[in-house]
Amino acid sequence: MDRSSERSIRRIILALFFLSGACGLVYEVVWMRMLTLIFGATAFATAAILASFFAGLALGSLAFGKVADRIRHSLTLYAALEAGMRIGVALVDAVAPGVDTPADLARARELLGASA
Numbered sequence: 001m002d003r004s005s006e007r008s009i010r011r012i013i014l015a016l017f018f019l020s021g022a023c024g025l026v027y028e029v030v031w032m033r034m035l036t037l038i039f040g041a042t043a044f045a046t047a048a049i050l051a052s053f054f055a056g057l058a059l060g061s062l063a064f065g066k067v068a069d070r071i072r073h074s075l076t077l078y079a080a081l082e083a084g085m086r087i088g089v090a091l092v093d094a095v096a097p098g099v100d101t102p103a104d105l106a107r108a109r110e111l112l113g114a115s116a
Contacts, residue, residue, distance in 0.1 A: 013075070020082060027089060028053060038112065 028049055033043040065080065072075050 038109070 032045060032049050035048055036042075039045040039048070060081070064077070068074050068077060
């Protein structure tokens with residue numbers, strides 16, 4: 001492979017990394033909006049988003065940190081992890097429409113209040 005094709009591939013990979021991070025930020029905003037329907041615009045909604053984000057980083061590092069060092073094709077591992085995250089996101093997005101009317105929100109608030 002010549003030098004110009006290596007640069008092109010490197011640029012494509014960097015652009016994909018950038019888009020992956022941007023998608024993550026978009027999902028954080030969307031989930032924040034979804035949680036404000038249940039928790040209201042409170043610190044609890046923000047804390048839940050931030051805690052889940054950082055817990056995901058920590059658990060991912062714990063689970064795949066050593067694996068990534070041993071794998072020869074780490075980009076393939078990264079692509080598989082991205083695909084797994086997208087499947088998880090699709091599952092979360094499929095479950096959330098159950099809370100979309102004012103009556104559903106009131107019921108969710110009652111359940112959250114009763115369990116606390």
